[in-house]
Amino acid sequence: MAARFALVIDPAAAGDGLSDWSATFTVIDPAAPALPVGELSAQRGDGVFESIGVVDGHAQRVTAHLERLAHSARLCDLPAPHLGQWRQAVARAAAHAGSGESVIKLILSRGIEGGQSPTGWVTAAPAADFAAQRTDGIRVVTLDRGYAVDAPARAPWLLLGAKTLSYAVNMAAIREGSRRGADDVVFTSSDGFVLEAPTASLILRRGDTFITPAPTGGILHGTTQVGVFAHLAAEGFEVAYATLTVADLHTADAAWLVSSIRLAAPIIDIDGRPLHLERELTASMNAYLLSPRD
C-alpha cells in the first residue's frame, strides 16, 4: 500500500557515536517526487533494503534488521550504515505508523550516478491484510532459482546472501507461481535443494522437529524464522538447520513460510500435494510474532 510517511536520510553524514541524528533527516511527502532519475537504485537496482513489521507502533526486531542491513551493505561494497542513525529513523517512522499492523522499509542505495555518496530513505505504510493467509494457509509451487547450492561460496559476486534492491527475479517468480494457481513460491537450487521463498523463509515440521534450510550464503537468514525458532524451542520443540531436498518438503508433516509482514503462513498445498494445516500451532506462532519483540 502507499506509504503514509517518508523520511530521507543522509547515510554519509559524519557522526559516529552521535546521540541525535535528526539533523540528517528530511521528512518528505511520500507521494511527491523525491529521487532524481540518476538514482542508481532506480537505474540498476543497486542498493540494499529491509522490511520491518510494526504492531501498534512498535517496530519488531529492529536490531536484527539493522544488522542484516549492515551485512547486505558489506556484501555489496556499500559504506557501512550508521546503525544509530537508522535506528532513530525507524523510531521516527514507527511514531507515524498508527495502530494495527504496518511496514517500515529501509533503503540504502549507492546514490546518484557519478556521485560519491549513498542515499537512504525510510517509509512507513499500512500492512496489507494477511489474516486469511495466516489462518487458512497458502498454496505454493517450487521453482528453480537456477543456482547450485554451492554457488554462493564459489561466487560471492552473485550477492546471494544480500538483500539487494535487484528483486526483478523474485517478483517474476511470484508472477509465475500465480500463473500456476499458487499464492507463493519456494525456490529450489538447480541441484534439487530447497532454499527459501522470494520474500520469506521456509520452515518444515518432521515429527516434533522444525527444520529450516541452513542459511548458507545463498539464503537470507530470516529474522522471523529466528523468532519462530525461539518460540518453538520455548514450547519444547526441537529446531534445526539442515540441507533439505524437494522430497523432504513434499513429505513434511507440515510447513510454513514466515516473513516480517505476512508472519507465519501455513502451506496447505505444495506442488499439488496437500499438506496438513496445523491451525492451533500456527495461531500460537502468529500470536507470538504479533507480540512486542526487540
Next chain:
Amino acid sequence: MAARFALVIDPAAAGDGLSDWSATFTVIDPAAPALPVGELSAQRGDGVFESIGVVDGHAQRVTAHLERLAHSARLCDLPAPHLGQWRQAVARAAAHAGSGESVIKLILSRGIEGGQSPTGWVTAAPAADFAAQRTDGIRVVTLDRGYAVDAPARAPWLLLGAKTLSYAVNMAAIREGSRRGADDVVFTSSDGFVLEAPTASLILRRGDTFITPAPTGGILHGTTQVGVFAHLAAEGFEVAYATLTVADLHTADAAWLVSSIRLAAPIIDIDGRPLHLERELTASMNAYLLSPRD
C-alpha cells in the same frame, strides 16, 4: 556522467498510431527530484532499460534498441511499450545531446507500488571518454554467472534474456574484476561456457572467422555485436554464432567486448593470458560504429 536532459513519459497514455506523442512528455530538470520513493524501479529493480549511443546528435540503431526494450518488457510481463512514443522521446533527447558522443537511456518501470500503470523516462548525458580502451585495449577476467547454460530454457522466470533494472550482480562482478586488476569481466556459465560481459557482448576471432556466443535465452542479443558482424561480413570475413567454452576464449586469435557506448574494446589480456591486439581492425570496427547507423 550526470544527465543534461531528462524527459518523463507516460507509457500508459492511450494512442496506438498517434503521430504526435509530445503531450505525453514532460521535460524535467535531470538533477531535480522526479521519482516518488514508492517507485518499483528503486524498491525492486523492477523494470527494463536500454542504452543508446548518440554521435553528433544521431541516435544509433534506435529501432533495434526499441525492439529489444519491447522484448524485455514482454519477458517481465510489463505492458508493451508504444514504440512510436519512445522513438519520439529518443528524438527529443537526441536533439539535446550536443556534439560528440552521448548516451541516451530509456527506462520503463513497473510504476509506483500499489499503482496500476508503468512509468518511463528518457535521459541524455555526455558519454565517458573510452578512447584509450578502444585503442589500447582492456584486461578481462572470467567470472562464474552461477547458471548452467540451459537454465534460461528451463526457468524463464530468471529473466535471463531481459535487460532488467536488477543489475546489482552485474555491478558487483565489475567491482570483483577490478579487485583482480581487470577492466572488465566475461561471465561464464556454471558448466564452463562463455556468455557475455556484464554490460557488453563478446566476439572472438579464430582465423578469419568471428564468433559470438549464441544468443540463447541467457545472453542478450547485442545490438552492437549485430552491427560489428554486418561490418565484418561486408569486409569479407566469416561470422558465426556458436557455443564457446572458456578454453575457446583462452586460445582465440583475438577478442573484443562490444557495446553501445564504449563500442569495440579489444581484449589484450584474459585471465592473465595475453591476447593479440589487432589495432587496424579494431579501428575499422570503431569507425564503422561511430558512423551514422539506423
